[in-house]
Amino acid sequence: MDVTVLCRLLDGWADGDGQLPQRLADAVAALVAADHLADGAILPPQRELAAALGIARGTVTTAYDLLAAQDCVQARQGSGSRVRRRGVLTAKGATSGRLSSFAGHGHDEIDLSSGALPGLPGVVGAFARLDPIELAAEVATDGYHPAGLPRLREAIAAQYTRDGLDTAPDQILVTSGSQQALWLVAHTLVSAGDEVVVEDPTYRGGLEAFRDAGAALLTVPRRVDGLDVCAVEALLRTRRPRAFYVQPAAHNPTGTSLSSAQRAALADVLTGHGVHVIEDTSSADLVLDGAGFRPSLAGQLDPRRVVTIGTTSKLLWGGLRVGWVRAAPAVVQTLTRMRTTIDIGTPVADQLVAADLIATTADLRRRRTADLVPALAATEELLAARRPHWRWVRPSGGTSLWIDLGDADAVTFVEQARRRGVRMVAGPSFSAFEGQRSHLKLPFWHPPARLATALDRITGA
Ligand SMILES: Cc1ncc(COP(=O)(O)O)c(C=O)c1O
Known part of the structure; x- marks a missing residue:
């Protein structure tokens, strides 16, 4: 399986207790148990996973060994480590890690992983007006x-x-x-x-x-x-x-x-x-x-x-x-x-x-535009000052900027940002073949102060 997909699925793996290899092994075992990794799927090569997660290769080696010891993967010389599933329920389709955008996270975490807007207050009024x-x-x-x-x-x-x-x-x-x-x-x-x-x-x-x-x-x-x-x-x-x-x-x-x-x-x-x-x-x-x-x-x-x-x-x-x-x-x-x-x-x-x-609808569209246009301008101003090397083309619609990080690898960047308490999504999530590695999706509607704190946290990532 592609290393970027596994990284997405492993979201939050380092948060648990115990030594790093044990935490990594536990996180992979949990994915297998939850049916996110298909029976027979080949785990990424150790070197690749280590680079993508920003950890030592030895940590991955030990984690794979631990998984093999608990019969969760099968290691074959020359053909990598294969997942062994013994569960009863098997989802036909493989998920791609999108669930983590809906998961609700630690209260200190800044979640920039979804472009979904809060609802309009008019929704509350419409429920209250429901005709008995x-x-x-x-x-x-x-x-x-x-x-x-x-x-x-x-x-x-x-x-x-x-x-x-x-x-x-x-x-x-x-x-x-x-x-x-x-x-x-x-x-x-x-x-x-x-x-x-x-x-x-x-x-x-x-x-x-x-x-x-x-x-x-x-x-x-x-x-x-x-x-x-x-x-x-x-x-x-x-x-x-x-x-x-x-x-x-x-x-x-x-x-x-x-x-x-x-x-x-x-x-x-x-x-x-x-x-x-x-x-x-x-x-x-x-x-x-x-x-x-x-x-x-x-x-x-x-x-x-x-x-x-x-x-x-x-x-x-x-x-x-x-x-x-x-x-x-x-x-x-x-x-x-x-x-x-x-x-x-x-x-x-x-x-x-x-x-x-x-x-x-016509009024609601105007209302959304009236909120989003200044939010876009404020975010662009903030990014121009704090991240002058990031590039994007002003969107004609929607809620997000599609940021080009240039030479940086967005998957590694997102992983490092997550460890600093900021959740974002890298380009490969939006690509049929895990392309778009230099891109990042960044919702622009968050209050500038929240975005500024996120940028402070990820400085150096
Ligand atoms: C292009 C596109 N299609 C479909 C959806 C699904 O939206 P929902 O199921 O909330 O209507 C989304 C949500 O982000 C979307 O961006």
Whole structure:
């Protein structure tokens, strides 16, 4: 297994008691027990792991020996140390360490690992305004709405229409967050071994969903000036991928948006090759560059071959867990059938709140922009003063800066920062093949004082 993946999974390994080799061995054993390391996975070479963790090679050697002694790995001369699992529950897909961003950490730790924003106060008001009569009417039913509460499907469709893309409620499937939408689409559209094109870098939850569905990933570079449409065309001329996963606006993690010329060129190429397009617009509401909301690419694509994924997580609050798929009605029906095998439906109260607030999307977008633009300026000023050698291109949307560290290795940097009480995510997490090693994703919305303390702590890392 790749050393950067193991480092991510080993998050916090050095915090425990005992000698360092024992702590490392315990952390690896815990990963094996928790099913994060597949049976037969080969641990990285000792020298590589030692370099990535910033520890002596002998520490890794002793840790591997301890693991072999407890029969947790099998050491074979010349073929490395292999994981031996004897557990009962086995997850089919491998996780990539993203869980640590949701884990809640020591109170002294500064967590810069997630771009997720706190919710808007309006969410509290909307819960308080829930109409008891409407709620009572819902409670009098069985409460299951696999495709989504009709009122919410209407509200989402109406918002697409206001944004310039005519949409009917039967084109909407409400999901529990856009992560579930991605998972459903990946598992419905992709069979094991199908090729799926992803941008490099891209959203790490997307990579997990496609990998989990058994996709063979192909990549096209997502650069600071957008997507390389010529590279997409060249790829589609030689391969016949099943699907293309793209974030046209406020791309996570780079914050870039495609220009109208790039959008038109991309739509032409994708339509010409008949590839299914999975358009993820999760961050598109968060506009920073004054150019306004970029409407979905779906209006320029064959409606039978495009699904658009959206969410209330960025605009409102991640805790609502309301996302959706916009697709042709027949596709929505197929996805709905699949969805009933997972959670049957999204909580009704959350859907009622979302339906209320989605009607005020234009105001909410303005509110988010009004908060994020000064936060971006303050962070840029701080970084220019404290880290003049870091480079980034001002994002057109989203919540993070995609920092280029130049010659420094971001994986090592993140590991050292973590030991100093600052949690961040390095580029390889966002890359299908563990690339982007010189990059770091840094959320810019934290109060400048917190960011300044984090920068103080990591000085010299
Ligand atoms: C591009 C993208 N897609 C999907 C998601 C998942 O969001 P949620 O499940 O909270 O709607 C995120 C969250 O960060 C994201 O950035």
